Amino acid sequence: MxxxxxxxxDLIRYDARITDWAGSLLxxxxxxxxxxxxxKAGMVKLSxxxxxxxxxxxxxxxxxxxxxxxxxxxxxxxxxxPVLLALGLLTRPAALGLFVVNAMAVLSYPAxxxxxxxxxxxxxxxxxxxxxxxxxxxxxxxSLDDWLSRK
Numbered sequence: 037m038x039x040x041x042x043x044x045x046d047l048i049r050y051d052a053r054i055t056d057w058a059g060s061l062l063x064x065x066x067x068x069x070x071x072x073x074x075x076k077a078g079m080v081k082l083s084x085x086x087x088x089x090x091x092x093x094x095x096x097x098x099x100x101x102x103x104x105x106x107x108x109x110x111x112x113x114x115x116x117x118p119v120l121l122a123l124g125l126l127t128r129p130a131a132l133g134l135f136v137v138n139a140m141a142v143l144s145y146p147a148x149x150x151x152x153x154x155x156x157x158x159x160x161x162x163x164x165x166x167x168x169x170x171x172x173x174x175x176x177x178x179s180l181d182d183w184l185s186r187k
Contacts (some may be wrong), residue, residue, distance in 0.1 A: 060176030066166050067127070067175065071118030073163060074134055078114030082106070098144040106144070115135040121170070124179020130172035138164050 081088040088107050092098070098106035113133055120130035138160055142148060148157045175181045 038173050043135040054079075057177065059173070060178045060182075063122070063170065063173065063176035067179075070134070070163050070170075071121040073159075074114045074137065075118040078118070081111040081114065083086050090112065094143045095147070097155040098140055102141075108180060110137060118152045124175035124181050125177035125184075127179060127181050128171050131167045135164055135171065138167065141180065 085107075088111065090105060092103035092107040092110075096103075096106065096110075098110075101109070114137060117130045117134040117137065120126050121134070142157070142160050148160070
């Protein structure tokens with residue numbers, strides 16, 4: 037009977053290690069996928085800054101911020117937070133920051149809800165949900181956050 041209990045205990049420990057690493061791989065996949073979506077958008081904004089400023093003056097109506105400040109903050113968030121996510125550095129604050137950038141994108145561009153293609157708004161909802169997963173569960177073992185916490 038004792039050998040059965042020992043075997044059961046060993047299987048639970050083994051299962052916990054597998055679950056921990058599987059969760060870490062999933063977290064890495066989420067970090068890279070969502071981060072890449074926003075990084076690409078930031079690079080587009082940066083590639084034609086005059087057009088970006090024009091969009092923020094005419095199309096995107098960010099509450100309480102002047103268009104130039106909103107454009108600068110949006111592009112900065114889309115470029116900095118994804119890099120932090122990819123590295124797994126300050127993952128929870130970076131995911132929360134990117135969640136705010138995502139929420140502002142949805143709130144400041146009401147035309148997203150009017151498009152014929154629902155994927156335009158659905159993508160933002162998916163990204164927001166995945167970012168909240170990162171806020172809740174963190175980066176996992178495959179991250180600088182984990183490495184720094186062990187030092």
